[in-house]
Amino acid sequence: MSAQVRPSRPRQPERPVRQENLRTLNLELVFRHIVAAGGPISRTELATSTGLTRPTITRIAEELLAGQLITEGGPAHNGRAGRPRVGLTLSEKGPAGLGLDIRADGLAACIVDLTGTVRHLAFAPSAGRDAPDVLAGLAHMADAAIDAITAEDLTVVTATLAVPGPVHAGIVQSAPALGWRNVDAGALLRGATRHLDLPITVDNEANLAALGELYASDNTLSSFVYVSGGLGIGAGIVLDGQLMRGARGWSGELGHVTVHPEGEPCPCGSRGCLQTYASLPAILSDEPVPAGTTPDAAITGWAEAGRPATLAALDSAGTALGIALSDMLNILDIDTVLLGGSFSLLASWLTANARAEVQRRVLTATWAPITIRPALLGPDAAVIGAALTSIDQIRQHPTTWLALRPSHSRPTAPA
Template identity: 40%
Template sequence: MAAPLPNTQQAMRRRNLSLVLHAVAAHGPLSRAAVAARIGLTRAAVSTLVDELARDGLLVELGPSRPGTVGRPGSALQLNERGPAGLGAEIGVDHLAVCAMDLGRRVRVRAQVESANRDGAPGPVLGRLAELVRRVAAEAEGEGLRPVGLAVAVPGLVARESCVVVRAPNLGWEGVDVGPALREALPGLPLTVDNEANLGALAELWLGGHDPAPRDFVHVSAEIGIGAAVVIDGRLLRGTHGFAGELGHVPVRPEGPECVCGGRGCLEQYAGEEAVLRAGGIPAEQAADGHRAPGSRIALLARRAADGDQKVRRALRGAGAALGIALAGTVNLLDPQKVVLGGALTPLAPWLLPALERELAQRLTDPARPGQDVVTVSRLGSDGPVLGAAGSVVQGVLDDPAALREDGA
């Protein structure tokens, strides 16, 4: 995102370029006149802006629009499918994923590899990721796209406005700067790093298939831990230090079991993967046997629950109730439109939801809101973070297309 601009003519033009692009992205194909009507500028002003965006390869003209529209036939505008593209990457515990997304937020290239990232040194992991990104970028260029930025999703805390992973317990990383290795491998490509729950939430906003997309919601996801992202008015709440969203460490039972964070009775102690495996009577060795990757441990739980394993079902009910208690506090505090269960929680939703919704129904203060209306399950599943990463690069282009030029002019 560009820094806030002063209210000069040039700044106004930059904002208006973005307004035109957003209008076409949301409602295109659109004629110049339709764009003008939507954003409240004159047709002449819009035409100048459109010419500029077309020259920069962001918009294309589809030829004369269909007859029957009033006035002289205008050619319909659409985002360029062969223009700038966003690259998104995800460092999972057991895999690396990369995708390239065009301005219309369609995934055009995608690659994923198994990769034992847990407890290995960060260097080789970042080397493999850089290689994968280079490959996807080259394929995207082969399709006529022009990668303009890379965003990387990591399962951990990232210091605000930096590429430093402060702590990613599931990777065994602490204070790892992801920047140098990726910048060296991909010189000149702007890079951002963000928490996977944050990027998963943004994916929900742009690609979640909601109509209309909620502007204020809490996105809850899990990969071993429990993470959440708070979206307010369509923007991520990052927090003063970039650490917002630690739903897993909301106290559920203040005198409960000790937590790795130093507290007691945190949500993670009841609804985290390890706690659920334990309560479900699945010994650590058995869970590890062929189910080392968290995704497959979640799949194991889902399969057993589907098969009618009462102990696993009871464990998931307990996790759902704990989620409901923590989320009741969250909803009472923030009054969001929706709570979205995403990521690894998606396949477990059928067994988590009843207890979760029962707690919400009992504990929400909002007189207008029955608990059942609040929670929804993401359709993106575990793809959220990598899609949100690429989508955030695209969003940067839509928000300030002029920044793509070297001089910003």
């Protein structure tokens, strides 16, 4: 019996491509080729790779140069004989992206330029857990970062805030580790900063950290699970180079996967969640953190000193983590797990038990080994990923930046 095939949706009527639209499409095409080149690329090479004429390439290059999106760098080496051609490369001035993060050990702010280089990275102690206080602290850091980077001829054009919980339409639906529910974090942040006109995006910190790791790997790591451990536990899932957000953008709540059905109560309202066994508060088990020390630093120090209670808590956390990961890996068929956030600092004590559970429970682990290792960017993955996500908007749509520069001259020659 053949399956019923539903008729496809009617196609939208095609519209003519207007001159201004064609100009924008060509400019963005050329700019993406410059981004992808990873180094100086000549105008001639751009004409060949894009299929555009040399005069069009010249006009677009002049517009990008005037807009501080590219610069004329070293010679473009194409392996051919003859005089080296002048190369075009991404500018280290002009637009920049701001990332902000709420961490287990405090707050963080990061600014990256168009090349993806970190130009500013700062940390501050935690401002408690009350949303207005936390976001006021981040606003102060954002203002200080923007003021500092302006002196380097950089302009922050957008900001991305990383939060430990699911986000929908800019609203933090729930962040049990902070006690937040239905918090309009973007509005609170915008209201507390002096840079009120700065567009602000709010996203889950594990998702942003996963994107940070993807950028940092130059896309050589195309499928992996990023596990962010701290006050809570989240996961960013990357499949074939794309972040998997789920139908409503709430995928990756690994901390609320049940590992013991009749276990400890969780702030989310359920019982036996991974978070109740493997988060920093669970590992600390009400043990006070010495003044001037962060939770992960305290745990690391006690573990290195061989403190039995700490080592037992880490063993339990690693086992619980492995159980939760096994369920995820059996479903997703992914062969790499990155331990990030505070877990990147505690990986030496978590990995063995987590790997043992994965080896025991994942069906394919016997003939297809699974790698569990610390994340490349460590605890800074979320804030760097947030900043890179911000600047990536300009990489994808450079005309957004050019539109912000009213003095920028636009050629009138046809595209």
